[in-house]
Amino acid sequence: xxxxxxxxGVYNSAALVQAEVAQRLAARLSxxxxxxxxxxxxxxxxxxxxxxxxxxxxxxxxxxxPKMLAQAQAxxxxxxxxxxxxxxxxxxxxxxxxxxxxxxFQWFDDLPGALARLGxxxxxxxxxxxxxLGAKSFAQWRQAHEEMNLPCGLRDxxxxxxxxxxxxxxxxxxxxxxxxxxxxxxxFIRGMKTLGAAVSPAGHKPVGAGKFRALLTxxxxxxxxxxxxxxxxxxxx
Numbered sequence: 001x002x003x004x005x006x007x008x009g010v011y012n013s014a015a016l017v018q019a020e021v022a023q024r025l026a027a028r029l030s031x032x033x034x035x036x037x038x039x040x041x042x043x044x045x046x047x048x049x050x051x052x053x054x055x056x057x058x059x060x061x062x063x064x065x066p067k068m069l070a071q072a073q074a075x076x077x078x079x080x081x082x083x084x085x086x087x088x089x090x091x092x093x094x095x096x097x098x099x100x101x102x103x104x105f106q107w108f109d110d111l112p113g114a115l116a117r118l119g120x121x122x123x124x125x126x127x128x129x130x131x132x133l134g135a136k137s138f139a140q141w142r143q144a145h146e147e148m149n150l151p152c153g154l155r156d157x158x159x160x161x162x163x164x165x166x167x168x169x170x171x172x173x174x175x176x177x178x179x180x181x182x183x184x185x186x187x188f189i190r191g192m193k194t195l196g197a198a199v200s201p202a203g204h205k206p207v208g209a210g211k212f213r214a215l216l217t218x219x220x221x222x223x224x225x226x227x228x229x230x231x232x233x234x235x236x237x
Contacts, residue, residue, distance in 0.1 A: 012043055012071075014194035017180050017227055022046040022102045024176070025131045026053055028231060033057050033097035037121065039087035039130075040064070040104025044072030050100060051079055060094070062087060088114040095123035105132035106157050112164035115234065119169055122236040134175055134228035135159040141188070141225070144218050150207050160230055170235040178227045185219035 012019075026049035033054055041047045041061040051059060059080040063069040066084050073082050085091055087101065088108050099118055108114050118128050135157050145152035158164070165171045182188045207215065 012045075014191045015043070015045065017178055017225075018042070018103055018195070019045050020178060021131045021227075021229055022049055024229075025100065025102050025129060025231065026050060028233075029053065029098060029100070029127075029129055031097075033126075035094065035096045035123070036060070036098045036100065037090070037092070037094075037096040038062060039090070039099065039101035039118070040107075041072045042068050042102075042104075044075035046100060046102040047072055047076055047080065050098075051076060054098075057098075060092070060096075062090075088117070090117055090121050092121065094121070095126070096121055097123050097126045099126070099128045101128075101130040101132075103131055103133065105130055106155065111158065112166065115164065116166035119166055119234055119236060122234075124236060126236050128232075128234040130232050132230050132232070133157040134230040136175075136177075136228035137226065139226055140223070144215060148211070148215060150211060150215060151205055153206065157228075158230070160228075163230070163232070165234070170237055171233065173230055173232045176229045176231065178229055180225045180227065182219075182223045182225060184221070185216040185223050188219070188223050188225055189216075 022045040026046060034057055036050055036054065036057045036059045038047055038050065038059065038061045041063050047059070047061050060083060061069070061072055061080045062083045062085040063072065064084065064086050069082050069084055087104055088110055099121060105111060122128060137157055138154055142152050142154065160173055160175050163173055182191070
């Protein structure tokens with residue numbers, strides 16, 4: 001949370017892929033939902049699209065970062081309700097026609113449990129629609145670390161074929177690749193820090209300065225960050 005709080009004011013300047021994912025996720029939603037819950041709304045990229053797509057819906061926007069939530073509120077104003085909440089533990093007795101989340105699930109420590117709990121917050125016929133990072137994300141960056149025998153500070157993301165769906169729901173998953181070109185490795189790292197996403201998993205030992213410079217020289221003439229986006233739907237029948 002601290003990383004996102006610190007970068008809330010500048011997040012949008014680097015969130016090009018995040019904006020594209022939000023658009024693709026919003027386009028997958030249809031119908032006439034009356035109540036919408038968003039998990040990990042961040043600065044409101046998806047929230048704004050949902051509000052435009054479903055103008056009659058009541059929207060509850062949540063995020064674990066108070067400063068990110070404040071950015072979303074500045075974007076949408078009084079058109080929604082806002083709540084600081086850990087999306088893994090939906091603290092609401094309400095039932096929702098749509099629960100949406102864009103690029104938040106990869107930060108969950110208990111994704112299987114979170115999916116089951118969020119499914120329990122769906123109204124009959126409701127849908128949990130989300131986008132999250134898949135295991136093939138940043139493959140080139142990870143490979144360079146492996147070839148140089150260096151620990152990689154990126155989190156491990158779930159593989160599409162191993163997605164931990166809870167029992168009792170109709171589920172589907174589709175993977176798409178989005179590429180983001182950078183002039184060099186430094187640019188990629190700066191972007192991750194601007195997004196507040198340069199948070200290593202517990203127990204990670206940082207690479208020494210000299211070895212990290214050697215790593216970056218491999219990408220001095222350009223680096224393409226590959227995002228594997230898993231678009232999922234969990235429906236309550």
